[in-house]
Amino acid sequence: MLVTEPKGSGGETRTDLAEDRTVMALERTFAGWMRTAFAAIGIGLAFRALFGALEPPWLAKAIATIFILAGAWLAVNAQHRACQSLDRLDAHSFEPISRPNFRLLAWSVAAGAFLLVAGLWVMNDGSLKQG
Numbered sequence: 001m002l003v004t005e006p007k008g009s010g011g012e013t014r015t016d017l018a019e020d021r022t023v024m025a026l027e028r029t030f031a032g033w034m035r036t037a038f039a040a041i042g043i044g045l046a047f048r049a050l051f052g053a054l055e056p057p058w059l060a061k062a063i064a065t066i067f068i069l070a071g072a073w074l075a076v077n078a079q080h081r082a083c084q085s086l087d088r089l090d091a092h093s094f095e096p097i098s099r100p101n102f103r104l105l106a107w108s109v110a111a112g113a114f115l116l117v118a119g120l121w122v123m124n125d126g127s128l129k130q131g
Helices: 011-051 058-088 099-122
Strands: none
Touching: 011 058, 011 099, 058 099
């Protein structure tokens, strides 16, 4: 789409559109970081599932915990960086995702990761007896 600018505008339209593209790129980058966070959580779960019989028994849980907590950190860090960047930018031709939505998604992923870690450490081997 060719955008024509009125004479004497000084390129404001092009600058506004470039800023809009930057906001959209920031949203895509946030989505990429969230995918990476989910991947880290999935790697932690997969590690625990595949190597649960590792000796000593806590080793597989500890390695899985590191990946899951890294996923939580990635989600919260991505939200923080996205909100900082959005504070510096202004959308002109569209409505960007609101900051509370970034925060809600990131902190929900982090809370889920923490619950997953808690469940990972309190789960038993599936038998009814304790000990």
